[in-house]
Amino acid sequence: xxxxxxxxxxxxxxxxxxxxxxxxxxxxxxxxxxxxxxxxxxxxxxxxxxxxxxxxxxxxxxxxxxxxxxxxxxxxxxxxxxxxxxxxxxxxxxxxxxxxxxxxxxxxxxxxxxxxxxxxxxxxxxxxxxxxxxxxxxxxxxxxxxxxxxxxxxxxxxxxxxxxxxxxxxx
Amino acid sequence: xxxxxxxxxxxxxxxxxxxxxxxxxxxxxxxxxxxxxxxxxxxxxxxxxxxxxxxxxxxxxxxxxxxxxxxxxxxxxxxxxxxxxxxxxxxxxxxxxxxxxxxxxxxxxxxxxxxxxxxxxxxxxxxxxxxxxxxxxxxxxxxxxxxxxxxxxxxxxxxxxxxxxxxxxxxxxxxxxxxxxxxxxxxxxxxxxxxxxxxxxxxxxxxxxxxxxxxxxxxxxxxxxxxxxxxxxxxxxxxxxxxxxxxxxxxxxxxxxxxxxxxxxxxxxxxxxxxxxxxxxxxxxxxxxxxxxxxxxxxxxxxxxxxxxxxxxxxxxxxxxxxx
Numbered sequence: 001x002x003x004x005x006x007x008x009x010x011x012x013x014x015x016x017x018x019x020x021x022x023x024x025x026x027x028x029x030x031x032x033x034x035x036x037x038x039x040x041x042x043x044x045x046x047x048x049x050x051x052x053x054x055x056x057x058x059x060x061x062x063x064x065x066x067x068x069x070x071x072x073x074x075x076x077x078x079x080x081x082x083x084x085x086x087x088x089x090x091x092x093x094x095x096x097x098x099x100x101x102x103x104x105x106x107x108x109x110x111x112x113x114x115x116x117x118x119x120x121x122x123x124x125x126x127x128x129x130x131x132x133x134x135x136x137x138x139x140x141x142x143x144x145x146x147x148x149x150x151x152x153x154x155x156x157x158x159x160x161x162x163x164x165x166x167x168x169x170x171x
Numbered sequence: 172x173x174x175x176x177x178x179x180x181x182x183x184x185x186x187x188x189x190x191x192x193x194x195x196x197x198x199x200x201x202x203x204x205x206x207x208x209x210x211x212x213x214x215x216x217x218x219x220x221x222x223x224x225x226x227x228x229x230x231x232x233x234x235x236x237x238x239x240x241x242x243x244x245x246x247x248x249x250x251x252x253x254x255x256x257x258x259x260x261x262x263x264x265x266x267x268x269x270x271x272x273x274x275x276x277x278x279x280x281x282x283x284x285x286x287x288x289x290x291x292x293x294x295x296x297x298x299x300x301x302x303x304x305x306x307x308x309x310x311x312x313x314x315x316x317x318x319x320x321x322x323x324x325x326x327x328x329x330x331x332x333x334x335x336x337x338x339x340x341x342x343x344x345x346x347x348x349x350x351x352x353x354x355x356x357x358x359x360x361x362x363x364x365x366x367x368x369x370x371x372x373x374x375x376x377x378x379x380x381x382x383x384x385x386x387x388x389x390x391x392x393x394x395x396x397x398x399x400x401x402x403x404x405x406x407x408x409x410x411x412x413x414x415x416x417x418x419x420x421x422x423x424x425x426x427x428x429x430x431x432x433x434x435x436x437x438x439x440x441x442x443x444x445x446x447x448x449x450x451x452x453x454x455x456x457x458x459x460x461x462x463x464x465x466x467x468x469x470x471x472x473x474x475x476x477x478x479x480x481x482x483x484x485x486x487x488x489x490x491x492x493x494x495x
Contacts (some may be wrong), residue, residue, distance in 0.1 A: 004460055011214050011459040021217045 033135075035109035036092045040083055041125065042106055043133035045117040049129065049142055050104035057096035057105050065089035066096060075150025077142070090117055092125040102141040106134040187361040189280055196269055200413035205230045207454050214458040226348035231413035235406070244403040247307070252295075258397075258404045261411030265418055268293035272421045273348045274430040275375035275438035280345060285337065287349040291332050294377050298324040300411065301379070301386055316395025319465060320386035323376060327383075328470040331373035336486040337366040338426050351430035360427040363491075365425045365483035369476050374419035379412060381457040385465055420449035 022029045031037075044050050053070030064140050071081040096105050115121050133139070155163035193212060205220060205227060212219025221227040245254055271286035273387045283289055305317020339345060341362060342353035350359075360367050376383040387395035397408045424430060424445040431438030433445075463471065 008455055012455060014214050014216055019218055023218070055490055136214050164338040 009011060031109040031111075033109060035111075036094045036107040038087075038108050038110040038112070038113055039090065039092075039096065039123075039128065040106055040108055040126045040130045041044055041083060041104055042130060042132065042136075044140040044142070045138065046140065047131075048077075048142075049079050050102045051080050051083065052078045052102055052104070052141070053083075054101060056077075056099040056101065058097040060099035062093060062095065063089045069170060073150075077149050080125060083128060085121060085123045085128060087113060088121040103136045104141075105141055108134075137145065176304075178467040188278065188385060192269070192278070192280055193266070193460070196266065196414060196417065197316045197410075199201040199476070200410060200417055201235075202228070203230045203413045203416065203450065204234065204409070206450075207373060207457075210451060210454045211458050218456040231483070238403055238470065238491050241402040244422060246310075246399050248309045249399060250307040250309060253287070253303050254399075254406035255404070256409070257300050257304035257307055257469070258400065258411070259300075260303070261297050262407045264293045264296045265414040266461075268340050268418055269421075271347055273351055273430060274442050278439060279348075283346070285345045287335060287345045287350070289399060290347075290418075291335070294331075294418070294488065295324075295328055297377070297415070298328075298412070300408075301396050304400070304408070305386075308396070308399035310399055312394070312398045313396050316386045316388075316392050316398070318328060319388075320396060321380070323385055323468060323472075324379075325382065325430060326469060327373045327376035327476075330369055330427075330472070330477045333427060333477075333480045333484060334366045334369040337363045337483055340487050340491050345432075347425055351425055351432065354432060358427065358429040358432075363483070363487070365479055366487075367423070369480045370421060372476060374423065375453065375456065378453075380453055381417060382460040382462050383468065384462065387463065387464060415455055416447065416450060420446045420453065423449050 029098070042050050045081075051068075053068055055070070056067065058066040058068060065086040067084045067086075070078055071080040072078050090108065094107050097107050100106075113121070142149050142152065142157075142160050146154060146157060146160065156159065207228065208268060209219040209221075210229070220230040221226070223229040223293075241292050245251060268290050270280040271289050273282075273286075301324070302317045302321035305313040305315075305320065308314070323351045336364075338359050341359060343352040344350060344353070372383075378387055385395075389395075389399070392398070397405055400408060421442075424442065428445050428449075431442040433441035436444075
């Protein structure tokens with residue numbers, strides 16, 4: 001009996017505590033930056049698409065919601081001809097982001113993606129591509145990778161020594 | 172002509188009284204579902220429903236619209252007639268019991284000289300609703316809920332009546348207005364503290380409120396006796412429950428806390444204020460205490476509460492005799 005009364009008193013005192021509820025549409029919850037929300041495709045600092053259409057994200061995706069087609073521009077730079085994510089299937093596991101070798105595909109702290117029409121949940125490349133670099137501001141894949149690409153030959157990348165001609169006998 | 176006119180006026184007054192009390196009881200019981208949820212939220216560090224209307228007061232309107240537009244489903248395996256009848260019984264009996272509650276001087280439906288007995292009779296009839304509802308639903312969960320309701324309410328009925336006999340002895344009347352008048356000098360919550368404690372426990376059990384909501388117990392019996400009910404039949408059970416809480420609180424106020432008596436403020440305000448405090452205590456009880464096991468409930472009723480009530484009865488009788 002005494003215990004019950006004590007319990008009631010403690011519960012009564014909770015009246016004067018701070019509320020834990022975040023009244024969501026009126027006030028936004030504090031979402032951590034690593035929140036796995038809406039997926040975007042980022043660009044490198046030069047404004048080019050980071051995606052090299054390697055299909056690793058599509059392969060990693062456990063629900064097969066990513067579809068893309070690789071193609072090349074005139075300099076031999078690979079990019080996706082189309083890039084489609086079906087968000088009605090996506091489970092926001094973040095495996096695509098982990099698989100991406102060029103930090104192109106990223107998950108963002110946006111979760112307000114409700115739609116009345118199911119078809120509208122299929123995002124095309126123009127819906128996914130953003131103008132910025134996302135979470136990795138300085139990273140520029142083609143400026144650190146060894147491949148030759150339009151305007152940059154082998155040995156001209158950052159932190160890369162000029163290439164050596166192995167057939168030359170000169171010291 | 173004059174006598175006809177005055178008779179007419181009397182009729183009008185009586186009907187006005189009746190309709191107003193019915194409306195206020197219904198409105199208060201309806202608001203109680205919102206008040207309860209807000210208070211529970213308050214005591215659990217959250218807000219409760221605050222979206223519909225200012226502070227969420229229109230929540231009950233939204234709930235009613237939803238309940239009324241739901242499919243009114245009677246299971247094919249149910250006993251149709253009894254199934255329909257059961258929810259009406261609980262609403263009718265609790266509302267009938269309200270007829271004898273003396274709200275304030277001049278406000279009240281009837282002034283029965285056996286008002287207290289009428290209240291006990293009506294609150295006992297309420298158990299039929301639960302048992303019949305559980306039986307007519309023809310499903311395991313409902314039947315178990317009905318069984319529990321029958322056992323629980325019968326055992327708590329025993330000392331509910333006995334707990335009030337001390338008050339009757341002190342006041343020397345079964346008339347609720349006389350009982351209130353007898354508390355002019357000292358509220359009965361002081362000399363009848365044991366009676367108050369036992370009646371409050373029995374009252375909670377009668378109203379099937381947590382921690383004595385074993386007939387319903389969501390986490391083992393789905394929803395107990397009203398598992399198969401939907402739409403406004405389900406709503407009627409809830410109206411019955413909320414009117415029941417209001418009734419028990421009003422009776423506690425009438426019998427132990429001096430009814431409408433109080434300084435300065437008008438009697439009606441005092442009565443409503445006290446009733447609201449008791450209702451809030453019931454809700455606090457729900458927020459704080461867990462539900463006991465079934466055998467604990469029965470043991471508590473028969474082995475603790477009944478002896479306490481009898482001791483209270485003996486002491487009160489001895490004191491009343493020695494004073495006389």
